[in-house]
Amino acid sequence: MSKRDFNFDPKEFISRELSWIDFNSRVLDEASFECNKLLDKLKFISIVGSNLDEFFMVRIAGLRQEAQSGENRPDPAGNRPDRQLQLARVKINRLLRRQYHLLMDDILPELEEKGVFLRHPEALDEDELFRLHRYFRQEILPVLTPMAVDPAHPFPLLNSGAVEIALELKRNGRKGTIKAFVEVPEVLPRFIPLRSDEERADDNAHGDDKREFVLLEELISFFITDLFPGCTVLEKLIFRITRDMDFSVEDGKMEDLLATIRGKLLLRRQREAIRLEVSGEHLRSRLGRYLIKELNLLPELCFQLRGPLHLKQFMELVSVSGRPELMEEKITPVIPSVFRQYHNVFDAIKAKENILLPLPYCSFSSVVEMLEQAADDPNVLAIKQTLYRVSGNSPIIRALQKAAENGKQVTVVLELKARFDESNNIAWAEALDNSGAHVIYGIAGLKVHCKALMVVRREAGRIRRYVHLGTGNYNDKTAMMYTDMGLFSCDPELCFDVANLFNLLSGCSAPPEQWNMLAVSPFDMRSRFRELIEREIRHCRNGHRGRIIAKMNSFSDPELIHLLHEAADAGVEIDLIVRGICCYRPKPKQDNLRIYSIVDRFLEHTRIFYFENLGNAEYYLGSADWMTRNMDRRVELLFPVTDDESKDIIFKLLMFQLSDEDKKRKLLPTGAYTRPRITEYSACRSQMASYRFLKELHSAMLSGRGETLKVFASWQTLKNN
Amino acid sequence: MHPPLQTGVIDIGAHTVRMDLFELNRSWQAEKLESLSRPFNLGVDVFRNGYISVENISKLIGMVGDFCARIREYGGSHYRIVATSAVREAFNKELVIDRFREAGLALEILEGTTEVTLTYQAVRETLAGNFNSALENAVMLIMGSGSLFVIGVSRGVMCFCQEMQSGTMRFNDTLASSEHPIEQLRRQLKSQRVIRLLDEAMCREENKPVSLVIVGNPARKLAAMGGKNLRHENDCAALELKEFSSVIDDCENLRGKAFRKIDPDDAVELSAAAVIVRHFMDSLPCREIICPGMTTRGAVLRDWVRRCRMPGVDPFRTDLASVCRAIGRRYDFDGGHALNVASASSLIFLKLRPFFSFPENTSLMLEAASYLHDIGRFVDFRHHHKHSWYLLSNIRLPGLTASEHRIVAAAVRYHGRTLPREAHPEYAALSANEKVAVLKLAAILRVADALDIHFSSPESGGLKLSLRGRELHLIVDEDELASMKYSLKVKGGLFEQVFGLELKLHNGEL
Helix, strand or coil: CCCCCCCCCHHHECCHHHHHHHHHHHHHHHCCCCCCCHHHHHHHHHHHHHHHHHHHHHHHHHHHHHHHHCCCCCCCCCCCHHHHHHHHHHHHHHHHHHHHHHHHHHHHHHHHHCCEEEECHHHCCHHHHHHHHHHHHHHHHHHCCEEEEECCECCCCCCCCCEEEEEEEEECCCCCEEEEEEECCCCCCCEEECCCHHHHHHHHHCCCCCEEEEEHHHHHHHCHHHCCCCEEEEEEEEEEEEECCCCCCCHHHCCCHHHHHHHHHHHHHHCCEEEEEEECCCCCCHHHHHHHHHCCCCHHHEEEECCCCCHHHHHHHHHHCCCHHHCCCCCCCECCHHHHHCCCHHHHHHHHCEEEEEECCECCHHHHHHHHHHHHCCCEEEEEEEECCCCCCCHHHHHHHHHHHCCCEEEEEECCCCCCCHHHHHHHHHHHHHCCCEEECCECCEEECCEEEEEEEEECCEEEEEEEEECCCCCCCHHHCEEEEEEEECCHHHHHHHHHHHHHHCCCCCCCCCCCCCEEECCCHHHHHHHHHHHHHHHHHCCCCCEEEEEECCECCHHHHHHHHHHHHHCCEEEEEECCCECECCCCCCCCEEEEEECCCCEECCCEEEECHHHCCEEEEECCCECHHHHHCEEEEEEEECCHHHHHHHHHHHHHHHCCCCCEEEECCCCCECCCCCCCCCCCCHHHHHHHHHHHHHHHHCCCHHHHHHHHHHCCCCCCC | CCCCEEEEEEEECCCEEEEEEEEECCCCCEEEEEEEEEECCHHHHHHHHCCCCHHHHHHHHHHHHHHHHHHHHCCCCEEEEEECHHHHHCCCHHHHHHHHHHCCCCEEECCHHHHHHHHHHHHHHHHCCCCHHHHCCEEEEEECCCCEEEEEEECCEEEEEEEECCCHHHHHHHHHHCCCHHHHHHHHHHHCCHHHHHHHHHCCCCCCCCEEEEECHHHHHHHHHCCCCCCCCCCEEEECHHHHHHHHHHHHCCCCHHHHHCCHHHHHHHHHHHHHHHHHHHHCCCCEEEEECCCHHHHHHHHHHHHHHCCCCCCCHHHHHHHHHHHHHHCCCCHHHHHHHHHHHHHHHHHHCCCCCCCCCHHHHHHHHHHHCCHHHHCCCCCHHHHHHHHHHCCCCCCCCHHHHHHHHHHHHCCCCCCCCCCCHHHHCCCHHHHHHHHHHHHHHHHHHHHCCCCCCHHHCCEEEEEECCEEEEEECCCCCHHHHHHHHHHCHHHHHHHCCEEEEEECCC
16 A cells, blocks of 8 residues: 655656646547548547546536635646646647647538538527427427516525526616526437438438438527516626636545435535636627626636537537448447357357457457346345446436345445546435445445446356456447456356455445455555566566556556556566556657557446566556556456456457557557548558457357367458458 | 355454455355455554554444445455454553444454464365365464464364464564564563473373464465465475574574565564564474464364354363363363263253253353362362352463453353352352353253262263153162252252252162
8 A cells, every 4th residue: 555755857758737637638539530431530639628627626626715714835847837737728728729729610511411400599590490489489489488686686506517597687677787597408419400300311312311400509698688678678788607626525424425425415516617718709798798797707717719619519419410421330249159159148158168259359248147147146145346437327226126026135335436437326326225225325434436246146056156357338329439458257266255355335344455367446456556567677688578558548647657667777678558548758769668548439438457577468458548647546447358368359449459550559659649641541540450369269169169260360460351 | 956056265463454255156166266355553552552543443343344345346245353462452442342332333353263264264274185184183373463372282183272472573672672682582481481381281201292273374475485385275385394494594594595585574573473483482392283274264264164164063162171180180170070960061061952042152161161060179278169260260271262261261150059249259250141150060060060070971871861841860880879958959059940950869770
């Protein structure tokens, strides 16, 4: 748990916040690549929008708090919070300009060419306006709540992240003006179709497949006088504020975590506003200035955008546009061969002992099935699972509820503190609790981020345990969009550790003095990584080869960065595949250390760690990135992969990534990334190669070991098939 | 064969409550399913205040209840909850048991001698095989937070066992209050003169201990500091003397890299453990240090399995006899006579067992009483039975519970002519069941003492027994029966009253 004392050399580090913005810039690149389909580009625009929201709510808010508190401690890269804020703002402005340029000048016009239009109400004809007005009065108006500001009504508590309309009104026959606000309700669709489904069907029959939408806030703004009869609208402003969401639950308040989190969520609207976004050229208008003053905003954190706000919601347009041909074809996840051979998931795991499940290439349904079968299986005694982020209408939750109702001992460790999913998780917690499951809300002072599932089953009178450990959440939706890896196992040593982990999480037991196979943060994961890296350094210093391949989402822990610099200096061959934040600054001309980032259609989310160990390679999968929070402030899991077949698959997938010429960006000593210049995808695109390889492999596995070996052999290099 | 079953052993120690959840397969092999531990500083209550507070009793029950729920998760219903030194020494331990009973939990307080016997036997089983010779001539230290047991093993059999009120947690207190804690610890250990007693018991000149076997949680931690991690009960590590010595040095003086990672309380306790080990390393000519991974929970489980598999068989009998002989030697006993009495009493007991009820462990109790009935002669020949009782009341015999110990001492008290009376405080203090046991044991012991026949085995023809109706015929291969008949007449009365059998002495065949 303890960190080694060492002096930071700022030259070894890249600023975390800047690295994060750079990552989003790489995501935005995807929206500009010709080889990507139009709606996929829109998806990337939307992802950047969503990421920026979170960045402001947490990181910028945190930096602002630090800067205001006067602490002003520099980060490992040597930048003080105010300097970081300044640098971040420059980069964010550049990012926003690019984002809106791509959206307004490239994507939306191209969409219009393909028959998908975003129309402004002012550009509509009378008939269209009539229909929209009717829709407004019937569907929208009843949901709207205007809030006036006058001496009796103070400035309202505006929701963070919601699109709002500010108005300056003059009451007819009275002197003076009043201000009012209308929140654009999130319960309504953001994109209002101009024609109903029936009308569109008629048009389709006549060969017109046009799809036209009006943005909800523009529609409300257009008919806003309906809300304020007897008033004249002097000025209108569509805006959105972001509040500081960087709150944590103090240890002292852990007695009733559920109540504490609920309380914190209720107070969300009262938290400080940190960002203002305004659509159009209105920031300097009367209303703009009024908002900045009332919300006490820093002018440098107010943004005037040249298009619609809340781009995260443009993901909705991807689905309502009804143009699947404008998206990359969906892949059909592979069902691992062993699950095709055995009807029962438990029989399959028993037969192989370890089964690797690379997502989204292989189907997440095996995990859901494991739970569903367990829920109905009379031999299953208990199910234990950690949950961090769960999808809406989650089949995982349904299966757990069913199991509890069927009398199984169901223990769920649900992390209420999962950022931005707090209210979701509270709802799930209550639903599970009502069905009789034992719900635990994590550990005081630590976030439970590990992904583990254990089923206790009685077989011929004996107890056998089955586990699934993963690098990603038990979320059926993200399992189709994120690359992750899971491992099914019934290895007794591993199961023993997982049972002890659940005892630890449920507060039933202190951590064991030693784990058999796992490394668990915040207890021994840091020291395990340290030992593994130091072993490779030792090998190198003894004249042998040292080799590390590590794939993760973010890399920012100063101690591990320092240690990796030491390893690189010692001559260890290091390949890091870091999707997002990477604070490691490579040294010029140090060819034995290479850092790549891969951003593609699936979000790279797998954490894989490979240590060559003089030919006795050790493979680990885990839930933790190399970040200080993961090592010291979260419960995370690192588990070894011990069977040869799984190791071979992992190695192959890593090799695909390292030889990816389409999507791999290399981090340069300057802190910048190389940019792939492609107009067409090749066979070197690692995500698709991984899918094709796994598809072939599992098909060959059904035919026997010989065929399997042939697949491995034929995929020595990436191929076009 | 039995169906596989899941069972848990919960051990309430001085600063931690632990549970190991096992599955026993059809051939009684145990697989550990889960291992739980919760820090709970009972020792602070007991070793400093003498009792366990009401709040702590409630917390303890809650914690144990949680552990039992884990057992039920596996569909198991068997469990044993044992408490060691902390609860054992609390003056309100009966109240603790009662509160547990009210909560539907059966708490068993493991007496020191029982704890040591179980651990010793389990370690012996673990060492069989790879470390066969380790327990040939050895000293075993069973280190707990509240107590330290020192065991001498000579020619593969236990010959010495002493409890020292020197658990690592008690030392922790000493360390905290002393200016030169390490020195004070060493002095304290020396003052207990355990090494001299060990020497005597092991006849050191002939059987020098060659192995130092260190058992218990502090021992395992020391081994881990030396790079030997013991994950399972069956694991065992041989520690290099030289390397281990430097680990001990580091631990004694709380220095070294590894100490940076350790919680300060643990570090102090580890240091105390190191001082203890160093004391024995320096005082004994040991050539190797062995550390088995055995825990109290593992030992309790093994004992339970043994009782299920081989009811009525007590593998500790040879060890108890050996310990008794060593004690006897300390008090100048007549070894030949003691052996004869032990053999004869055992024979009589085996003959009577099918027809009369005897408490569990009667065989062991008789063995101990037979060997030690005359040790009071060391003080004074005339009232030696009373002195024997007194001496025995102040010795702890491994393998016997406190109640069994009281029975043995009282049986020895009445092995002469005196009959038990309520006017005798040592008899009056016994429970009804204990009194019955004393009567039965004393009755047998008196007859065996009166016979004093030398024989090596029942088949050797020294003594034969035959039960015919209400008569027990004692057939001895002796020509001169007069003195024996007289002794029997004087001492056999109690036997006839207790068992309702008339004793008939014969020479040769009936």
